[in-house]
Each structure stands twice: as structure tokens, then as C-alpha cells.
Amino acid sequence: MFPSSSPTLGTSPTLTLDEREAFNQDRRVEWDRSALLREKKYEVQLGPEDDPQALPLFRRWLAVATISGTALCVACASSIAAFTVDPVSQQFHVGKEVAILGISLYVMGLGTGPLFSGPLSEVYGRNIVYRVTFVLFFAFTFPVAFAPDIAVYLTFRFVSGFCGAAFLSVAGGSVSDMFSNAKVGTPMAVYTITPFLGPELGPLLSGFINQNTTWRWTYYFLIIWSFFQAVALICFVPETYIPVILKRKAQRLRVTTGDQQYYAPLEKENNNLGYAILISCYRPFQLILFDRMALLIDVWNAFILGIQYLAFEVFPIIFMENHGFNLQMTGLTFLGIAIGFFIGLATTPYWNGRYTRFVEKHGDPPPEFRLVMGQVGAVLVSVSLFWLAFTTYKYIHWIAPIIASVPLGTGTYLVFTSSFTYLVVAYRPIAASAMASNSAMRATFAAAFPLFATQMYHTLGTVGATLLLASVATAMAPLPFVFYHVGARLREKSKFAV
Numbered sequence: 001m002f003p004s005s006s007p008t009l010g011t012s013p014t015l016t017l018d019e020r021e022a023f024n025q026d027r028r029v030e031w032d033r034s035a036l037l038r039e040k041k042y043e044v045q046l047g048p049e050d051d052p053q054a055l056p057l058f059r060r061w062l063a064v065a066t067i068s069g070t071a072l073c074v075a076c077a078s079s080i081a082a083f084t085v086d087p088v089s090q091q092f093h094v095g096k097e098v099a100i101l102g103i104s105l106y107v108m109g110l111g112t113g114p115l116f117s118g119p120l121s122e123v124y125g126r127n128i129v130y131r132v133t134f135v136l137f138f139a140f141t142f143p144v145a146f147a148p149d150i151a152v153y154l155t156f157r158f159v160s161g162f163c164g165a166a167f168l169s170v171a172g173g174s175v176s177d178m179f180s181n182a183k184v185g186t187p188m189a190v191y192t193i194t195p196f197l198g199p200e201l202g203p204l205l206s207g208f209i210n211q212n213t214t215w216r217w218t219y220y221f222l223i224i225w226s227f228f229q230a231v232a233l234i235c236f237v238p239e240t241y242i243p244v245i246l247k248r249k250a251q252r253l254r255v256t257t258g259d260q261q262y263y264a265p266l267e268k269e270n271n272n273l274g275y276a277i278l279i280s281c282y283r284p285f286q287l288i289l290f291d292r293m294a295l296l297i298d299v300w301n302a303f304i305l306g307i308q309y310l311a312f313e314v315f316p317i318i319f320m321e322n323h324g325f326n327l328q329m330t331g332l333t334f335l336g337i338a339i340g341f342f343i344g345l346a347t348t349p350y351w352n353g354r355y356t357r358f359v360e361k362h363g364d365p366p367p368e369f370r371l372v373m374g375q376v377g378a379v380l381v382s383v384s385l386f387w388l389a390f391t392t393y394k395y396i397h398w399i400a401p402i403i404a405s406v407p408l409g410t411g412t413y414l415v416f417t418s419s420f421t422y423l424v425v426a427y428r429p430i431a432a433s434a435m436a437s438n439s440a441m442r443a444t445f446a447a448a449f450p451l452f453a454t455q456m457y458h459t460l461g462t463v464g465a466t467l468l469l470a471s472v473a474t475a476m477a478p479l480p481f482v483f484y485h486v487g488a489r490l491r492e493k494s495k496f497a498v
Helices: 017-041 057-079 082-092 096-112 114-124 126-145 150-168 171-177 185-212 216-236 242-257 273-290 292-321 327-332 335-346 348-362 367-389 399-426 428-476 479-493
Strands: none
Touching (some): 057 096, 057 126, 057 150, 057 171, 057 185, 082 096, 082 150, 082 185, 082 292, 096 114, 096 150, 096 292, 096 428, 114 126, 114 150, 114 273, 126 150, 126 171, 150 171, 171 185, 185 216, 185 292, 185 327, 185 335, 185 348, 292 327, 292 367, 292 399, 292 479, 335 348, 335 399, 367 399, 367 428, 367 479, 399 479
């Protein structure tokens, strides 16, 4: 007799190998699910008391005003050296081109700084980056003001620009952290105007200072201003980067409860700072080399910013040599471009309304929708430069070139706002790298243009040199029109765009 294969009462049924593996797999999945639930139990969450958008409205606007004021200070410091060129070259016995490097090297510092401040802010938070870098900016302005020779002066102009760069890159994130998408438009517009307005404010201040005292007082003034901004940063700007807020909350809970299981998502991530900085330095240049659309937009933006910095050497030629202005009067001539920026800012409600109406009718627009603003800006820049060229004759009243510079300011604002928005939307997965590539290209042109401005204008004359710039601007003006129509096809072929 063979024993029965049927299970007897009180014994477990015999399982095949596949059934045992399936049973063990189910058990492992259940254990993993239980472990995940236990882990999730100790993951800290953002509460109302932690949310930067829950801060009182006055407190948030005070932070925006402080950040914007600091960004204005950093941007103003780039051009405040415009009227120190001659006295610096005389005191240190160097050529004028060497003294102009005080502007160029500072701008290069502004261009390279975000490659490091961006990754640092994602690991340590925005606030600590603001405080450390701006205190260093304040400290490194002292060697510039008290420089014993040209080497110290130029070295610390670059270093101070490098340290101040966080406020032209990371600071926009703080503004967006404190307001919802529906309400961020106005505070973001207030912050956005400061990098444009600062370079126009610099010559105005520098003209009055250098007309009445020595060039060193230009930097003494900068030290005083940056001191008060540093105090305001420490007192009025809270941490707004939510991953770091959660990390600090988890650290507090571990201390107060004694339970070491509390954690924040940022602590579970593999934050290799060296690798993040390497990617931050490598990817923007990869984008420039391998994406034609990003390259052309970056060059277009860089050329327009180069013209803005070229003006710091050109306006003294137009107004001091042709019309006999002194330093402080020449500084006031930059108000034309500044007024243009404010006019550009005033058009923001129109563009926002246009976007809202499109969304209501058709849903989210493609990224190329943002380029319409750039189309208007490109035309205004070209028209302004041609207008400016033919109003630089000595026999034409001095107010004419100032009025001609107003559309240049408006067009510049519209071009940059359009391009920045387009790059962020079209290259969303690598938006930080897209903006870093644009920043690096703009810094390169802005640093280079002042170096050849004087020779170009003395060789070609004010009319011929400005016409040359107007012609190049006109040749580039079709770019937003072309990308508006073919941008979607180019994005499909791109390895980086969406």
C-alpha cells in the first residue's frame, strides 16, 4: 500500500517550489510596506508654522524689499566704477584699458559666482548663502577702497563680484518661495527690475561722487550701503527653502524627543556637493555647445547686455566730449535707459493678462508664446540704436540722445524677461543650467564690450560706431520671430528641451 498523498488533519499542505517563492515574495512585499509605513511615520511634514507662505504679508514684503535692495546694491557695484577709470589709471600709472578691467572683472565674477552659489543653496539653504556671501562682499570691498596698487584693486573687484552673485541668481527662488503662483507676479516683478536698474544707478551715483571728491569715496559709499544691507539681511530675511526648513525641523525633533528616527527627505538624498558643483559648471557649457537654440538666444541676450555696459564708456564720449557735460551731469544721462526699464515693467499687467486669456481659451500655451514679448523688445532695441546714432551729432540738442535711449531700456527689459521665461519653460528639467549658461554668456560680453568701446567710438565716430551696433542688433532681431514659428520643431530634436 502506498501512503495517501492527501494532507491529513493538522498538517500543512505541501507547496511547490514556485508557490513557496511566491509566498515569500508576498511576505517580503508586506514587510517592505510595513517598513515604509513606519518610516513615513517619522518623516517630518511642513506645518503652517513652518510654511514661508504663511508668514505675515508685511514680513514677506519686508524680506522681498531687503533682497531686492541687496540685489540692487550688487548690480549697482558693477557700473559704479564707470567714472573711476580715469583717476584710477592716473593714480596707479596704468592705461585706461587696464583701469576698465575694474568693471570687466567684477562682471565676470557675477557670471561665475552662480555656478557655486546655486548648488550650495540647495544643500545648506538660501539664507546661509545670502549671509555668508554678502558679508564677504562687504569685507572684500575694503581692499578695493584702500587698494595700494592696481593688482589688489583688480583682484578684489573680481572677488567681490563673485561673492555678490547669489543675489542675481538664487534670490529669485526666495521670492517665489514666499508667495503662491497666483500672487507671486508683483513681488517677482519688483525683484526682477533690480538687476536692470542697478547698472544705470551706478554711473549716476558715481558721477556725483567723483565730481566732488576722490575715486576712493565711490567704494567708501559702497561699503556703507552694503553694511546696512547686510544688517537687514540678517534681521529681516528668513529661510524660505522648504527642504532645508524640513531638515532643521527634523533636527529639532530629534533633540527635543530623543527619538533619532525623525528625518527630512533632504537627509535621505545623496547630496554630493562636489558632484553638484561639477555638474553646475559642466552642463551650462554642454548646453551652449550642443543646443543651437539655447546658443543663439544666449548670444542675442549677451550682445544686448554688452551694449548696456558699452554705454558706460560711450555716454561720456557723447555727452562730455560733444556737449561739454561734467561727471555728475553725464551720470544723469543714464536716467533715459532707467526710465525705459520702468516703462517695460509697467507693461507687465498687459503681458500677464494676455497669458491668462490664452490659458482660459486654449489651455497652457507652448513655451514659444513667451517670445512675443521678446519680438517687441527686439524691434525697440534696434529702433533705439538707430535713433541714438543719428542724434549724437554735436549740433543736435543733448536731450535727443537721452530720449532715444528710453526705448533701449524698454526693449532690453522685454528681451530679457521673455528670454529668461522661455529658457526656464523650454528647458524645465535643467532650468538652472539653462539660466547659468545664459548668465555666463552675458557676463562674457558685458566684460568684453567696455574694453574696446573707447577705441571703436574714437575710430568710427559716435554715429558710425552706434550704427554698427544697430546693424548687428537688427541682424539678431528676427531670432524671436523665427523661434516662435520653428521652436517646437527644434525642441523635438533637442536632447535638453521639453
